[in-house]
Amino acid sequence: MSRFSSFSKFAAPRRPQAVAEVLGRTDAFAALRAGVEQIAALERDLVQLLPDYLSANVEPGFIKDGTLTLFAAHSALAARLRHVEPRLLSELQLRGWPVRALAIKVRPRAVAEPPAPKQARMTPVGAAALQALSRSLAPSPLQVALAKMAARHGKPVDEKK
Incomplete structure (x- = not known):
């Protein structure tokens, strides 16, 4: 005898669902969905505006009171991001983002395991x-x-x- 009830073999298989679809089902998630879409759009713009080595290691946060928080993977990238901050701020404003200032913070990422040594x-x-x-x-x-x-x-x- 199966531990699953007998009706489970007749149930339709579940399919993966997009996050936007799940968040769009109820009004309770509307604000969360808007925030997720805003961050996704910011990420797309940052990829276009920043050099590859920066865009791959910088994550946008929310815009609060006209200040966009950017999280860099380590302090050296944060320092480099501060050098391009004036240009980045003006480019974001030209693209229609309601940003008056940038806050750059360091959010370290988990250390990836080093690759295994070659075993030639x-x-x-x-x-x-x-x-x-x-x-x-x-x-x-x-x-x-x-x-x-x-x-x-x-x-x-x-x-x-």
Whole structure:
């Protein structure tokens, strides 16, 4: 016997719904929907007005009392954003945004895990070739590096004598 009621097998499958559609169903969410749409429009304008490295790391907040809050991922980006602040403010005003000032704040993002170190592998024949090359060289930093690399990538194949 299934733990689900018998009518569940006849229910229509649920489909993903857009946030705007869900927020548009009731009047209670109207203000929230307007805020979400405003932030989305601000993000589109910021992508067009800022260089790529800034627009990818800056998030708009709400406009409150004529002040738009911008959140930078770290302090160096916030400093750079302060350099372009006058131009950005005038461009936003030209696009019709009711902004008189910008407030730039730092909102650190979660640190992404560093990529895994490369795990390159060499074939035994390649390792043997490096080993043979290192033996043929005079003692030098290159000879030592090649010998270490050959040893790290496996046992050399016995050379035919």
